[in-house]
Amino acid sequence: MTPPPAFSRAIKIAPSILAADFAAFGAECRALEAQGADWVHVDVMDGHFVPNITFGPATVRAIRPQVRGVLDVHLMIAPVDPYIDAFAEAGADIITAHLEATPHIHRTLQAIRATGKKAGLALNPGTGAEGVAHLLDMVDLICVMTVNPGFGGQKFIDMTAKIRALRAMIGDRPVHIEIDGGVTTETAPLVARAGADVLVAGSAVFKGGTADAPEAYGRNIRDIRTAAEAAVGQAV
Ligand code: DX5
Ligand code: ZN
Numbered sequence: 001m002t003p004p005p006a007f008s009r010a011i012k013i014a015p016s017i018l019a020a021d022f023a024a025f026g027a028e029c030r031a032l033e034a035q036g037a038d039w040v041h042v043d044v045m046d047g048h049f050v051p052n053i054t055f056g057p058a059t060v061r062a063i064r065p066q067v068r069g070v071l072d073v074h075l076m077i078a079p080v081d082p083y084i085d086a087f088a089e090a091g092a093d094i095i096t097a098h099l100e101a102t103p104h105i106h107r108t109l110q111a112i113r114a115t116g117k118k119a120g121l122a123l124n125p126g127t128g129a130e131g132v133a134h135l136l137d138m139v140d141l142i143c144v145m146t147v148n149p150g151f152g153g154q155k156f157i158d159m160t161a162k163i164r165a166l167r168a169m170i171g172d173r174p175v176h177i178e179i180d181g182g183v184t185t186e187t188a189p190l191v192a193r194a195g196a197d198v199l200v201a202g203s204a205v206f207k208g209g210t211a212d213a214p215e216a217y218g219r220n221i222r223d224i225r226t227a228a229e230a231a232v233g234q235a236v
Helices: 022-034 057-066 081-090 107-115 162-169 189-193 215-231
Strands: 014-016 039-045 070-076 094-098 118-123 141-145 175-182 197-202
Touching: 014 215, 022 039, 022 057, 022 215, 039 057, 057 070, 057 081, 057 189, 070 081, 070 197, 081 094, 081 107, 094 107, 094 141, 107 118, 141 162, 162 175, 162 189, 189 197, 189 215, 197 215
Parallel strands: 014 039, 014 197, 039 070, 070 094, 094 118, 118 141, 141 175, 175 197
Antiparallel strands: none
């Protein structure tokens, strides 16, 4: 396995395998990386915190050897604490929990960091930026949901004001801002300009391709990256 890359605010594209062929995760992950994906995003859903069920630590363990880069595991589950060790042992590099999934998010972030993994904190669209003020030194990533979690292919919800507020709060800390939901070539510039550096995309990456014919994945990743990079640093 290659060592994790040093912290950078360069735009990173993290395809979500929620939009992949579930019978071919290995081939899909290899195709994504060959086509330029920076991270692979894994959406874990429990049918309780969100109204959909996907997969658990055993799937993450199976995928791990197929991914050379960062395995970004987004837990949409409640409770979350009993499962942190299992996802860490399965090979996640980043474990993200939702602020709304527990009354004790501080403890959850401590538990993630205690495994030696990077800790992420996700915020639903209805949750304000102020909730993270006392957690900024405990996180490596803040995931701003731009859909209500549970399903791929939903319409983007504009959270640019929240992203700008978080970017200002983070300052020089090595904390990524990740955007999850409805990212396309149209919405990527909005979030990149507001301060996001990690763009999760499911439908917009997988459209038009398959693991056997993945050239469209590459084009889609490049198009989203180019659109985002063109917007970085532009006046808000
Ligand atoms: C939503 C998931 C997202 C989703 C993104 O609950 O966390 O990662 O799969 O899919 P698109 O890009 O299709 O909105
Ligand atoms: Zn996600």
